[in-house]
Amino acid sequence: MSCIIDVHTHHISLAENSGKAIVSLSMSEESFRSSLSVCLKNHIPVSVGLHPWGVEADWQSFMNDELRVLLSSRQVLAVGEAGLDKIRGGLWEWQLAAFRTQIELAEEVGKPLLIHCVKAIDEIIHLRRGYSPNVPWIIHGFRGKKEQAIQLIEKGFYLSFGEYYHEEALQVCPTDRLLMETDESPIDIHALYVRAAQIKEMDVEAFRNQIKRTVGELFPSFL
Numbered sequence: 777m778s779c780i781i782d783v784h785t786h787h788i789s790l791a792e793n794s795g796k797a798i799v800s801l802s803m804s805e806e807s808f809r810s811s812l813s814v815c816l817k818n819h820i821p822v823s824v825g826l827h828p829w830g831v832e833a834d835w836q837s838f839m840n841d842e843l844r845v846l847l848s849s850r851q852v853l854a855v856g857e858a859g860l861d862k863i864r865g866g867l868w869e870w871q872l873a874a875f876r877t878q879i880e881l882a883e884e885v886g887k888p889l890l891i892h893c894v895k896a897i898d899e900i901i902h903l904r905r906g907y908s909p910n911v912p913w914i915i916h917g918f919r920g921k922k923e924q925a926i927q928l929i930e931k932g933f934y935l936s937f938g939e940y941y942h943e944e945a946l947q948v949c950p951t952d953r954l955l956m957e958t959d960e961s962p963i964d965i966h967a968l969y970v971r972a973a974q975i976k977e978m979d980v981e982a983f984r985n986q987i988k989r990t991v992g993e994l995f996p997s998f999l
């Protein structure tokens with residue numbers, strides 16, 4: 777049986793058990809340092825960024841040399857989650873500035889950008905057009921409709937699906953642009969793969985192998 781990869785979880789314990797998950801750590805969280813050291817010690821891959829919910833007036837203090845060094849390390853596979861959230865989080869102008877800085881950091885270190893997006897897809901598309909980034913941009917926890925999925929795929933985005941999504945959006949997402957994640961949920965990633973494979977009318981094993989290939993391309997040091 778090939779491995780089941782979870783590209784985005786906030787639960788270190790899940791990652792410790794499966795060994796095939798990327799733990800998302802946000803720098804503004806109180807537990808950031810202790811979580812980071814647990815992950816580093818146990819060789820658990822991570823993504824590091826400043827979540828839009830944690831963007832405050834002092835957001836710039838996180839974007840320091842220490843972050844640059846950290847992002848350059850082998851165990852940090854991606855920048856993020858970072859992004860824009862119109863429902864929750866810091867002032868819009870802070871969010872935008874913090875996101876722009878992280879877009880630039882991802883380019884600088886040459887690692888994919890994991891994007892948190894709530895009601896801000898037009899802004900994110902606009903930013904992508906402006907930056908024309910070399911690194912992959914992954915919309916995590918994608919819950920948009922089919923039309924939006926098609927639009928994002930056309931524009932070069934990758935989509936990561938979690939526990940809740942529109943089945944039609946998953947159906948139209950090509951498997952080489954598709955990732956799976958558990959995010960905050962304690963659900964078993966295996967169950968998510970089984971359901972997604974059914975929706976795509978694919979054999980689970982073939983589906984898993986395809987995602988594994990995509991992950992290998994996006995995060996070469998992961999597998």
Ligand SMILES: [Zn+2]
Nearest residue numbers: 800857959960
């Ligand atoms: Zn998340």
